[in-house]
Amino acid sequence: MLGRLYTTQDCSAARTLESVGERWSLLILRDAIFRHYVRFSDFQRSLGVATNILAKRLDSLVADGIFKVKNEGGHPEYHLTEKGRDLKLIVIALTEWGDRWIAPGPVDFKHEGFDEPVKLALYSGAERVETDEVRAVRKPTAA
Structure with a gap:
């Protein structure tokens, strides 16, 4: 099984997979881009993914600069950055x-x-x- 990092690959496609190659990540992006979802609960309801997996994927997408988190009324919202919108x-x-x-x-x-x-x-x-x-x-x- 391949890991998350493709350190032996000198390839932009491989480096992109390090950020968005996990299947839930692309579905989260789909919902953010086309459904304009920003709330954890919206992603969870749409995808039916376990909350711990969703939290890990969102944290990873934030760490990679694809989302930025804004706290609105005490609830985090995940907004796409330019880097995220380019996907x-x-x-x-x-x-x-x-x-x-x-x-x-x-x-x-x-x-x-x-x-x-x-x-x-x-x-x-x-x-x-x-x-x-x-x-x-x-x-x-x-x-």
């Missing part, structure tokens, strides 16, 4: 993949202003690029 694309990508390869889910992503569907796409400059045209190239600054 929206990851959740959309996983959802699109699941819709295509597992089973269609109950939501579509739509543009707020135009109510039009949105899909993730890759671009090089202004030109759309297909995924099979993309390759990983080591950065000149990499060791």
Whole structure:
């Protein structure tokens, strides 16, 4: 079984998994990003996860700078930071993949202003690029 840290991997994807790779973490993020949940009780009710597991995941996401905690009326609220909000694309990508390869889910992503569907796409400059045209190239600054 893999541990939480991937110290032997020189890879940004592996380092990202150290923060958000645990399955409850992504579902917490989904609820924060799209349902705007901020309270422990909202996450717990939505996910049905044990409270001790939820507390550990939220603490980890706070420690990694993905959430910040604000105390409102004596109750902690978990607000996404910019770092956390940037994970929206990851959740959309996983959802699109699941819709295509597992089973269609109950939501579509739509543009707020135009109510039009949105899909993730890759671009090089202004030109759309297909995924099979993309390759990983080591950065000149990499060791």
